[in-house]
Amino acid sequence: MADKTDLNDQQIDAALDEAALEHAQPSEDFMQRVLRDALAEQPHPNVVAPPTTRWSFWQAFGGFGGLVAATCAGFVIGINPPDFIQTQFEAAVYGSAAGLSDYGASVSAYGWDQEEE
Amino acid sequence: MPFDASDAETDDALLARYARGDAAAARALTARLAPKAFSHALRVLGDRMEAEDVAQDAMMRLWTIAPKWRAGEAKVSTWLYRVTANLCTDRLRRGGRAGPALDDIPEPEDPMPGADARLLAASRAEAIKAALHGLPDRQRQSIVLRHFEGLANPEIAEVLGISVEAVESLTARAKRALAAALGPMKDALGYEDG
Numbered sequence: 001m002a003d004k005t006d007l008n009d010q011q012i013d014a015a016l017d018e019a020a021l022e023h024a025q026p027s028e029d030f031m032q033r034v035l036r037d038a039l040a041e042q043p044h045p046n047v048v049a050p051p052t053t054r055w056s057f058w059q060a061f062g063g064f065g066g067l068v069a070a071t072c073a074g075f076v077i078g079i080n081p082p083d084f085i086q087t088q089f090e091a092a093v094y095g096s097a098a099g100l101s102d103y104g105a106s107v108s109a110y111g112w113d114q115e116e117e
Numbered sequence: 118m119p120f121d122a123s124d125a126e127t128d129d130a131l132l133a134r135y136a137r138g139d140a141a142a143a144r145a146l147t148a149r150l151a152p153k154a155f156s157h158a159l160r161v162l163g164d165r166m167e168a169e170d171v172a173q174d175a176m177m178r179l180w181t182i183a184p185k186w187r188a189g190e191a192k193v194s195t196w197l198y199r200v201t202a203n204l205c206t207d208r209l210r211r212g213g214r215a216g217p218a219l220d221d222i223p224e225p226e227d228p229m230p231g232a233d234a235r236l237l238a239a240s241r242a243e244a245i246k247a248a249l250h251g252l253p254d255r256q257r258q259s260i261v262l263r264h265f266e267g268l269a270n271p272e273i274a275e276v277l278g279i280s281v282e283a284v285e286s287l288t289a290r291a292k293r294a295l296a297a298a299l300g301p302m303k304d305a306l307g308y309e310d311g
Contacts, residue, residue, distance in 0.1 A: 006296040011308050012245075015299070016264040019242040019249075024156040024265075030169045034151045034176045038135070038143040041180035045138030 128193035129186075136183040151176055153194060153266065154201045160261040161205040163250050171208060175201045191275075198266070198276045202258050209254055237307050244306055248298040256291035259284055 007015070126134075128149070134142035154175045159168035178200050179193070186193075249257055255277065262268045262276060270288075274281045299306065 005303060006293075006300040007303060007308055008296070009292065012292050012296050012299075013264075015241050015245040015295075015306075016260070018238050019245045020265045022242055024152075024159045024168075026152050026155040026169065026172070027165075030155065030173065031147060031151060033169075034173055035144060035147045037173065037177050038147055038180050039140060041177070041183075042140070042143055043136055043138055043184055 129188040132179075132183050132186050132193055133188060135180075136186065146179075147176070150179070150194065150197055154197055157198060157201045157261060157266055158205055160246075160249070160265050161202070161254075161257055162208065163246065167208060167212075171201060171204045174204055192272075195272055195275050198262065198268070198272075199278070202262075202276055205258070206254050241306050244299060244302055245295065248295050251298055252291055252294055256287050256294065259287040260291045260295075263288055 126145070128146070131142045131146050131149075135146055151172060154172035155168055158171040158175075159165060162168050162171065175197055179197060249260060252260070258277060259273055262273045263270070268276070270281050270284045273284045277284065277287075279287075299308075
């Protein structure tokens with residue numbers, strides 16, 4: 001029970017309000033120290049995070065996928081080569097890009113393209 | 118280096134920007150939160166040097182946790198008050214009672230009619246701060262957070278890790294203790310019976 005000599009609730013609240021008016025201003029030195037800590041501890045924006053287990057899995061899968069893709073591409077090129085590859089092939093085999101047409105001319109020279117009578 | 122204490126951005130958003138390496142966010146968070154941690158620590162510990170140490174430590178913990186902070190789970194300021202409160206409690210346990218004793222506060226000048234009202238108000242403020250430091254730690258924390266930092270009871274409950282009812286009980290006991298401590302100085306501090 002409150003003694004009659006004690007302050008009442010309103011007086012205590014008023015006293016606390018008065019005390020709260022005294023602003024607890026931190027020093028500039030303190031603020032600078034906190035900021036230095038903040039900048040020293042701050043994560044660097046360009047740091048690359050270490051790969052997670054999941055990422056490593058997909059990287060490994062990506063390597064395997066590349067091998068499969070290369071195999072498929074080789075098969076397609078083999079059965080239906082693009083023109084420029086065919087040209088390069090002719091150059092390699094016949095010594096010039098026009099090798100096959102020369103070969104055709106020489107075949108004609110043997111009369112294989114003569115019309116049957 | 119200037120600080121930017123703009124209120125346009127939430128603490129959560131600033132902390133996320135800090136974690137992405139934005140130096141401006143570091144400055145804004147420092148300007149916004151460091152004074153709160155300091156003010157809380159000063160009112161609980163009653164010593165500027167110790168309050169600065171505690172507040173700097175609390176802020177350092179914030180910088181450290183920033184990359185792992187999950188937005189929306191807790192208010193940054195509430196988290197900081199909680200860390201500060203715990204650091205103050207640790208320091209008080211290690212160092213014993215903090216702050217000036219009520220008996221050490223000089224007797225206020227006789228509040229005769231015409232006496233300087235500001236001087237009287239300053240004497241009251243000193244007296245209540247001294248009485249505050251005579252309270253048990255938890256009671257003091259509840260009064261500081263409620264009356265000096267302006268927190269509502271649910272937030273104080275979160276800071277102290279207790280129920281709202283427990284906060285109300287702590288605050289009521291603290292006020293009764295303050296009323297009893299200041300009772301003998303009632304006339305000298307210019308309080309009238311009532």
